[in-house]
Amino acid sequence: MTELVLLVDAYLVDALPEIWFGAVMFALAMYVVLDGFDFGIGMLYATRDDEHEKETLLTAFGPVWDANEVWVVAFGTMLLAAFPRVYSRVLADHYLLALGFVLALLFRGLGPEMREQRDDERWKRYWDYSFIGGSFLAPLLFGTLAGRWIFDAPTLSLPALLTGVGLVTVSVATGAAFLTAKTRPRLASDLRTYGIIATLAYLIGVIALLTTVVVTDAGGAAETVLSLPVGAIVVLSVVAGGGGSVLALRGEYRAWLVSALGLPALLSLLVALLLYPNIYPPTGLTVREAVVSPLALNLVTILGFPALLLVLWYFKFLYGVFSGPIEGEGYKN
Amino acid sequence: MFSTVLPDVLIQGWALQLSPELASRAQFGWTISVHIIFASLSVGLAPFIVYFTWKDVRTDDERFTRLRSFWVKVFAAGFVMGTVTGIPMSFQFGTNFPQFAEVAGELIGGPLAFEAKMAFFLEAVFLGVLLFGQERVSDRTYILSSVLVGVGAWLSAFWILIVNAWMQTPQGFEMITRNGMEVAKLTDPLAAFFTPRMPWMYVHMVNASVISVALLVAGVSAYIVWKKRDAAAWNTALKLAVIILLVTAPLQAVHGDAYGRHVADTQPQKFAAMEAHYDTGTADLHLLAFPKSIDAITDPKAENLFTVSLPGVGSFLATGGDFDAEVLGLNEYEENPPVAIVFWSFRFMVGLGFLFIGLALWGGYLIYNGRLSESSRFLKTMIAASPLGYAALLTGWYVTEIGRQPWVIQGELRTSEAVSSTLSGTEATLTLVGFVVIYIGLILVALHVLRWLVEDELSELGVRASDDDRWYGPVPKVSDDD
Structure with missing residues (x-):
């Protein structure tokens, strides 16, 4: 009976609200990392003219994109479950960006799936546009939304737009790294060039963003930006990006992939650091103030965390089944 | 804000602008009407897929190979449509009905998060295996994948209907004030999940x-x-x-x-x-x-x-x-x-x-x-x-x-009180029109896809599609000029 009372009146562990902030940011990181390379594949797809090369890119994308995309739902619903005020206000305050983003996801997802349904030049071309356009707009709008969220900045402002561009470039970088690890040498060396350029553009973008924030003190984040942890993240990003580019040039694509995936993960960590202890600057609420009551949070912890571990296992299984380079007609048969 | 960038005058000039409440309700109603067709297609088709897959793998009966191959294609197209139309649903709780999301957050947030983690991932991951992995996994894993896709679909409906049933017959909570707003605080999870309506609705x-x-x-x-x-x-x-x-x-x-x-x-x-x-x-x-x-x-x-x-x-x-x-x-x-x-x-x-x-x-x-x-x-x-x-x-x-109606949570919160107070009629009307146009296109595409699958099946069976069955889209078959 005492245990039951504990469950109702107090958090399972005292730091549970902070743990949930971390869990929500973890889901965000998973989304930005995994769907990020999907977006990258979509944008790099625009550089391919050869039907066979296009098919190769779509084969890499096919079995995993849908599962990757679900992380944005996991992120959103975990935010709702733990911090309903933040979920409501962030989405309501960025109405057109949020719905523009989901529509971009719609076109991105339908593109490859519908393209396969009919062997007709123009039909395929339109769905190619849908795939490419969606893959570009989704990270741009999501990143811009995140920039507004973190820095309390208008849509057409440097902090918001640079966050959007940062997400676009990092997606191209990870997409290129993912594809080079999975395709034949000629295509791989072609994509590698785009990947390296995108990596450099991303690093410049992040540094420009943080400089802007320090100069304008957007969202009052200047002080945090100048702190040691943020500095460490910048240094690590430069190391991962620069080192990754060297690895790419040497043709060590698997190692490049690992360091490239580190970039969006570090970006998500940066987001968490910039926000904490606040969670949505315009409301002025801290993590502790915005969190739900103990019983509700304990419940989603007890039921949700084992489920999250299971999900991670599914992903290990999925990527295990579809590991290794794509040969000939791809994974099919 | 975006509304300053957009041609406000344009929409007002055409007298098309609806109130935020009406536009939000129409938008949610329209988008869920389209989504539910694909969502229920997954739920209903799942047992068929499991049966066909099992018979196909176990008996090598050509009939079931054919049926599995055909209906998995339908399932896959439907699932993609379900995903891309489903994500806007969960976003609209925040974009259009933020007061609902905040008031009910403790009650609906958990089930919605469980739906993503326990059901949606399961379905998406193992559908990848079902569609592309037959040569890469054992027969047993392959059949199991079809079962897990089905379980995912049915679990998805389970968690979503927990939310909807709670909105019809809410219980297991008390109203408290948090951050200056009256919100529902979860007091009894079992009561809140298994409301009187839940079993009726699910079956x-x-x-x-x-x-x-x-x-x-x-x-x-x-x-x-x-x-x-x-x-x-x-x-x-x-x-x-x-x-x-x-x-x-x-x-x-x-x-x-x-x-x-x-x-x-x-x-x-x-x-x-x-x-x-x-x-x-x-x-x-x-x-x-x-x-x-x-x-x-x-x-x-x-x-x-x-x-x-x-x-x-x-x-x-x-x-x-x-x-x-x-x-x-x-x-x-x-x-x-x-x-x-x-x-x-x-x-x-x-x-x-x-x-x-x-x-x-x-x-x-x-x-x-x-x-x-x-x-x-x-x-x-x-x-x-x-x-x-x-x-x-x-x-x-x-x-x-x-x-x-007029309730969004029966007896507790009116729909009119749930609509975003920061939403302008222009924005709401703009997105409503966007969703209507795009989703009509989506339905037409879905119907064409189904039709082509049937035509392909007929031509494989040796039935020639008659000329009047040809697809008359906006696309000529041959075009060398571009």
């Missing part, structure tokens, strides 16, 4: 999904059999669909009857709207209703309808046995749901339900005589009936959701 919805898919399978099979009578696989599929309808269609009627009684107990206002029952007193049951005038369509009341009624049976049903029982009328309430939509939707759904029983019995009789694929009349009827399951399913949901 009714899953069964409706299976019926809708059985009708779709029957319709497609009937079309192919009609074109090629000896198509073995499709004769099997037709027979299977009819047998499933023979079980599920009567079950839905019996279950629906008891469900109606439960609604009368828990949401008397909705029940009164379903029967257009205005004056408190004995309620009749209108088996059939015909409007006497145009007014009677838009404002149905017992006195302006020709009805075939069972006197007192409304009371009997509402109370479970008392013909003279008093049933609360709509005049008792300050604000009522749009009675016409609820009243006519309910009749439409029930009417179709009885039609499905009739079709099932007809098919069963033909199976008994061994003439299922011989009756052209039956085949043509089943082809015509293939979308009707979805028509019944949608109108059923209109009864449930529109009948709950």
Whole structure:
């Protein structure tokens, strides 16, 4: 009976609200990392003219994109479950960006799936546009939304737009790294060039963003930006990006992939650091103030965390089944 | 803000602008109407996929290879449509109805998060394996993948309906003030998850999904059999669909009857709207209703309808046995749901339900005589009936959701209070128009895809598509000039 009372009146562990902030940011990181390379594949797809090369890119994308995309739902619903005020206000305050983003996801997802349904030049071309356009707009709008969220900045402002561009470039970088690890040498060396350029553009973008924030003190984040942890993240990003580019040039694509995936993960960590202890600057609420009551949070912890571990296992299984380079007609048969 | 960037004048100038509330409701209603078709397609098709996959892998029977391959393609296209139309749903809780999301956050956030983690991921991951991995995993893992995809779909419906059932019969919470707002605080998780409505809704919805898919399978099979009578696989599929309808269609009627009684107990206002029952007193049951005038369509009341009624049976049903029982009328309430939509939707759904029983019995009789694929009349009827399951399913949901108005959470929060206070009519109208245009395109694409799958199947069976069956899209077949 005492245990039951504990469950109702107090958090399972005292730091549970902070743990949930971390869990929500973890889901965000998973989304930005995994769907990020999907977006990258979509944008790099625009550089391919050869039907066979296009098919190769779509084969890499096919079995995993849908599962990757679900992380944005996991992120959103975990935010709702733990911090309903933040979920409501962030989405309501960025109405057109949020719905523009989901529509971009719609076109991105339908593109490859519908393209396969009919062997007709123009039909395929339109769905190619849908795939490419969606893959570009989704990270741009999501990143811009995140920039507004973190820095309390208008849509057409440097902090918001640079966050959007940062997400676009990092997606191209990870997409290129993912594809080079999975395709034949000629295509791989072609994509590698785009990947390296995108990596450099991303690093410049992040540094420009943080400089802007320090100069304008957007969202009052200047002080945090100048702190040691943020500095460490910048240094690590430069190391991962620069080192990754060297690895790419040497043709060590698997190692490049690992360091490239580190970039969006570090970006998500940066987001968490910039926000904490606040969670949505315009409301002025801290993590502790915005969190739900103990019983509700304990419940989603007890039921949700084992489920999250299971999900991670599914992903290990999925990527295990579809590991290794794509040969000939791809994974099919 | 974006609204300063957008040509505000443009939309206002065309006098197209709706109020944020009306536009938000129309947008949510429209987007969920499209989404639910694909979502229930996954739920209903899942058992078929499991069965076909299992028979295919275990028996090497060519019929089941064909059926599995065809219906997995339909499932995959439907699942993608379900994903891309489902994500806007969860976003709209925040973009359009943020007060609802905040007030109900503790109650709905958990189930929605569990849906993503326990169901949606399961379905998405193992669908990847089902579609692309047959040569990469063992037979057992492959069959298991099909089962897990199905479990994912059914679990998804489970968690989503927990949320919806709570909105109909909310319990397990108390209202508190947090950050200056009255919000619901979870006090009893079991009560909040397993509300009185939950089991009714789950059975009714899953069964409706299976019926809708059985009708779709029957319709497609009937079309192919009609074109090629000896198509073995499709004769099997037709027979299977009819047998499933023979079980599920009567079950839905019996279950629906008891469900109606439960609604009368828990949401008397909705029940009164379903029967257009205005004056408190004995309620009749209108088996059939015909409007006497145009007014009677838009404002149905017992006195302006020709009805075939069972006197007192409304009371009997509402109370479970008392013909003279008093049933609360709509005049008792300050604000009522749009009675016409609820009243006519309910009749439409029930009417179709009885039609499905009739079709099932007809098919069963033909199976008994061994003439299922011989009756052209039956085949043509089943082809015509293939979308009707979805028509019944949608109108059923209109009864449930529109009948709950003016409440979004029954008795606790009004829909008008849930709508975003920062949303402008311009923004809301703009996105509404966008969703309407894009989703109409989406439906047309989905119908074309289904048609092409059927045509491909026919050409594989050696049936030449006649010239008038060709696709006349905006795309000429040959174009060298670009």
